[in-house]
Amino acid sequence: MASVAPSHYDECMSPLALRLRADTRDIDFSLVDALPKDRASFDPVSIADLLRNAFVYPPHSVYRRIKVVFSDDYLVLGSNDDPVLHAALAAWKITAKPSCTSRSSDALVQTYHRLLCAAVTNSTARMQQPWFLQSGGKDSTSMAIALADARPDVTCITYLGGREENELASAQWVARNLGLRHEALVCDPGRAYDRYLAHVQQIPLLTADFAMLSYLDLVAEIRGNGGDGVLDALGSDVYFGMPSHWRHLIFRVLAQHFALPDHLFNLWGIRRSFRLCYALSTMQMSAFERFYPGSRFSDEEVDALFGEPMAMYSRRRLDVFLCAIQAARTVADRRRIAAAIVEAASFGKGLYTASALALPLAYPYCDARLGQWLTHEVPEDHLIGPDGTNKILVRKHIARSFLNLPYIAKKGCFRFDVCALARVRYDRVRQFAIDAKAQDLLPGAPAWLDAHRAHLDNKYFASKFYLLAVVLPWLLNRLQPASREVQTGAWLP
Structure with a gap:
């Protein structure tokens, strides 16, 4: 999916550029190791991004001097503190496609299967014992069908997350009927968090x-x-689009950026x-x-966590995407752009964790040949149906092997039990918050935790706890003892 190629950005430090490729084994994060480990090296706006949206707006990263780019079309220019995208989101604009099927559905499905199998083969060529993250949804089911042909030695593994997650039965049934080995891992928030802290x-x-x-x-x-590689079915939403539902229209009416009292x-x-x-x-x-x-976190909460205005700088980072957003014709098109922004950032959860555990990671849906075909050759009526049904081509591919899978009837949305994490690791996270406050880093975090401790059985509040649980120990781990300059330096960019 990506390789690292430094660009001429700063005489002292080049940006880390993650460029689309099928093989991630060659990613080199050594530039990050060379950064000074102090508060001044962090980009506070990126930390605000994490608290407001759970990801950092591309092309930025949590470090001031590291920029993350997911395509050769996006060059990072300008000063360290105010980077801009060189191209106006060419890869994320609405792409002209054939409006109706010019070939039979069977031919399209066959081509899709052939290209997906080739993408699997190419991206896993150096893996001897690959494991596939099989969620049980449409993308992973389609990928499993290709794996049965291209890598039948793969082991599928499904995560049983929070109480709303119900895809395990579908994933097990698919894997076993395809002749693939299947394992399951039940979410234990304490174990997962301890593993996070260990790495x-x-x-x-x-x-x-x-x-x-x-x-x-x-x-x-x-x-x-004993696995020596990971396969992930992330990367298809930008090609297939995301249909809008009635609730998205309601959200659009409700979302007016009002300032409500806490x-x-x-x-x-x-x-x-x-x-x-x-x-x-x-x-x-x-x-x-x-x-x-x-x-x-709301903008007001983010400012309270920082102890100074910061949310507005994060909000302004959306401006670079406004041309593409304003050109979008429908809510579904705007969701497609949002998916591209989030998906580019979401690759980090795999890239960064796999790097930490020294395992190669493959994203077959990011294969260049498959992506070009999906972008330019698949007609609209095989992406989203007139009734809003999404991923028509993927559904047709699955229907050749399976019908009436459980995920179609109901699909969970939470992959992690955030409420249970708050129950079992509250004290640990609060201590991180106190330690961070001593470093003048998110000084409002202990007060927020104290004020909301009794409400963490509501996943709305527990999700915010999750953000602090992830962000605080990572930042603290990078901090050297604060110098006088760091203690008094301003956050503002």
Whole structure:
């Protein structure tokens, strides 16, 4: 999916550029190791990104001097503190496609299967014992069908996350009917978090994706069972698009970036209801940022965590994508752009954790030949149907082998039990918050934790706890004892 190629960005430090490729084995994070380990090396706006959205807006990273680029089309120019994208999101614009099927569906499915098998073969060529992260959804089911032909020696593994997750039965049934070995890993938040802390020093860059802890838990399990490579079915949403549903129209109406008082969320009838908290938090967001998954800190909360205004700088990072957003014709098209932004950042949860555990990682959906075909040759009526049904081509591919899979009837959304994490690791995270405050790093974190401890059985608040649980120990691990300059230096860019 990516390789690292330094660019001429700064005389002292080149940006880390992750460029689309099928093989990630050659990624070199040594540039990160050369950075000074102090508070001044962090980009505070990127930390605000993590708290507001659970990821850092591309092309930025948590470090001031490291920029992450996912395509050769995006060159990072300008000063260290104000990078811009050289191209106007050419790869993320709406791409002209054939409007209707010019070839038979069978021919399209056959071509798709052939290209997907080739992508699997190419991306796993150097793996002797690959393991596949099989979620049980459409993309992973389609990938499993290709694996049965291209890499029948693969071991599938499915993560049983929070209480709403129900894809395990589908994943097991698919793997066994394809003749693939299948394993399951039940979410143990304490084990996953302890594994994260054990490897946090080796994780080169920071993301707070809500599947990041489960990802590291899985990769650690794979390595412990002798696996020498990981396959991930991430990367197809940008090609296939994301249909809009009635709830997205409601979110668009609600998301007006209102400033609501924090005490409103503490009212008894509200603080106990995830749905009410989620609706009120939507009112505080922009319509586009509500497309991003999960419950995150409001702008006011972010400023309180920093002890100074910071959220507005994170919000401005969306400006570089406005041309593409404004050119989008429909809500579905805007969701497609949001998926591209989030997906580019979401690769980090795999790239960074796999690097920390020294395992190669393959993204077959990022294969260049497959991507070109999906982008330019697949007609619209095989992407999203007129009734909003998504990934028509993928569904047709699956239907050749299976019908009426459980994921079609109901699909869970949480990959990690954030409420259980808060129950079993609250004291540890609070101590991280106190240590960070002593370094003048997110000094408002202990107060937020104390004020919301009684509400962490609501996943709205527990999701925010998760963000602090991921961000704080990573930052603290990189801090040397604060110097006078660091203690008094301003965060503002």
